[in-house]
Amino acid sequence: MTKEITSAIIDNFEKDFASRKDSQIAARAVQQNGIFKASQNLQTKVNLDPTFSIEIETGKVANQKASGRCWMFSALNTMRHPLQKNFKIKDFELSQNYTNFWDKFEKANWFFENVISTANDDLGDRKVSFLFGTPQQDGGQWDMLCGIIEKYGIVPKYIYPETFSATASSALNDTLNTLLRKHGLELRKLVQNGTSSQDVQTRKDEMLKEVYRVLAISLGVPPKTFDFEYKDDDNQYHRDANLTPKEFFKKYVGWDLSQYISTINAPTADKPFHKVFSVEYLGNVVDGRQVRHLNLPIDEMKDLIIKQLKSGEVVWFGSNVVKNSERQEGLLDTELYKRNELFDIDLNLSKADALNSGESLMDHAMVITGVDLVDGKPTKWKIENSWGEKPGFKGYFVMSDAWFDSFVYQAVVNKKHLSAELKEIFEDGSKAPIQLLPWDPMGALAKF
Numbered sequence: 001m002t003k004e005i006t007s008a009i010i011d012n013f014e015k016d017f018a019s020r021k022d023s024q025i026a027a028r029a030v031q032q033n034g035i036f037k038a039s040q041n042l043q044t045k046v047n048l049d050p051t052f053s054i055e056i057e058t059g060k061v062a063n064q065k066a067s068g069r070c071w072m073f074s075a076l077n078t079m080r081h082p083l084q085k086n087f088k089i090k091d092f093e094l095s096q097n098y099t100n101f102w103d104k105f106e107k108a109n110w111f112f113e114n115v116i117s118t119a120n121d122d123l124g125d126r127k128v129s130f131l132f133g134t135p136q137q138d139g140g141q142w143d144m145l146c147g148i149i150e151k152y153g154i155v156p157k158y159i160y161p162e163t164f165s166a167t168a169s170s171a172l173n174d175t176l177n178t179l180l181r182k183h184g185l186e187l188r189k190l191v192q193n194g195t196s197s198q199d200v201q202t203r204k205d206e207m208l209k210e211v212y213r214v215l216a217i218s219l220g221v222p223p224k225t226f227d228f229e230y231k232d233d234d235n236q237y238h239r240d241a242n243l244t245p246k247e248f249f250k251k252y253v254g255w256d257l258s259q260y261i262s263t264i265n266a267p268t269a270d271k272p273f274h275k276v277f278s279v280e281y282l283g284n285v286v287d288g289r290q291v292r293h294l295n296l297p298i299d300e301m302k303d304l305i306i307k308q309l310k311s312g313e314v315v316w317f318g319s320n321v322v323k324n325s326e327r328q329e330g331l332l333d334t335e336l337y338k339r340n341e342l343f344d345i346d347l348n349l350s351k352a353d354a355l356n357s358g359e360s361l362m363d364h365a366m367v368i369t370g371v372d373l374v375d376g377k378p379t380k381w382k383i384e385n386s387w388g389e390k391p392g393f394k395g396y397f398v399m400s401d402a403w404f405d406s407f408v409y410q411a412v413v414n415k416k417h418l419s420a421e422l423k424e425i426f427e428d429g430s431k432a433p434i435q436l437l438p439w440d441p442m443g444a445l446a447k448f
Contacts, residue, residue: 006339039342045331047397052382055370060091063388065167068138068447072096073386074365075145079253088232089341094156097166101219106284109209115184119191130438135180138445142412146257147288153245159226165218172218173266175268183207264410270354278433279443294426305416314369318410321364330392332399355441362409365446
């Protein structure tokens with residue numbers, strides 16, 4: 001049985017509002033300043049003083065500008081930090097545009113292959129609609145960048161610099177998505193008309209040629225070889241000639257990417273802790289690295305991060321950065337805004353309820369570079385962002401431990417920090433990861 005809102009109900013609400021002095025005070029504050037300014041808790045600034053008991057110096061922050069490549073910037077930042085130290089190159093950056101080119105190219109092929117595999121499903125099928133909803137975008141996850149690096153390597157930023165379409169990507173994304181949808185519809189028709197697999201693949205290759213052309217015009221042609229020249233912090237000149245991008249990665253970064261795994265904290269009933277998950281249709285490199293997440297309780301995730309920081313290595317992580325954050329001041333805290341008190345309402349949701357209802361999910365990747373431990377327990381965390389030096393503390397943010405509990409969803413750690421039991425769970429080849437649906441919140445891409 002439905003019930004309309006009557007004038008008597010509205011009259012009752014108006015009388016209740018008029019009788020509340022606190023609501024009248026709040027109304028004046030909010031109507032002049034907005035909800036967040038009127039409810040901002042200045043104590044947060046005191047609590048989140050940027051002083052940390054464990055801190056890794058990482059230098060000047062990078063700037064992704066008007067693009068959604070935070071996951072790339074953050075991942076490449078974790079790799080450039082030891083490179084800067086080992087080779088004494090201050091404020092050195094790896095090319096985010098290089099990984100951007102190959103990610104978009106591989107995402108196009110990923111989209112085409114998924115369109116071919118679902119060609120006989122109705123266009124209104126939810127999974128088909130999901131594929132065509134956003135054929136490609138700037139966002140991604142850790143394993144996706146590893147897949148790109150394992151296949152194509154990386155290069156210094158000065159070898160393959162940023163372009164307008166890299167730093168302001170909306171027009172490029174719009175062009176690519178229009179092209180991919182058009183070609184995707186054609187591929188569906190070819191399959192439905194009984195075209196041979198070989199001929200479908202031949203046509204797909206012609207489509208990929210167009211994608212490559214759009215990317216090459218917009219971002220530049222990626223180098224196959226280059227000479228790496230630099231002066232170190234002692235003003236000594238170095239030159240390493242005729243390197244391939246994969247050789248550069250092996251020699252100057254030297255990471256075994258298979259040793260780094262994604263842990264998540266998803267306390268929902270459908271995702272038991274200490275299980276490994278993957279997400280349907282989430283990826284970029286066909287036959288490349290699979291996205292895999294080990295779900296852990298929040299305290300176990302924190303313990304692994306602290307171990308990695310103590311070993312001198314920073315941590316890539318994904319969170320819901322738009323929640324309870326003050327961008328210009330670089331503060332992340334659940335107590336930053338007192339909206340419950342301002343409106344006399346209860347806005348609190350458990351982390352599980354926030355995930356299940358769509359209230360929260362990962363939208364941004366950054367780097368943890370420090371932590372403040374009091375009696376062995378974390379109270380706040382130092383964060384390297386990729387929004388340039390203007391926000392926060394010259395681009396660095398401070399995150400409260402309570403904000404970590406509520407809004408951190410993913411962290412990448414070296415397997416050497418896992419217990420033998422957790423390592424065995426993640427590496428057990430006899431058990432396939434539990435497959436999540438494409439729209440599961442753990443499939444969200446970091447894209448801010």
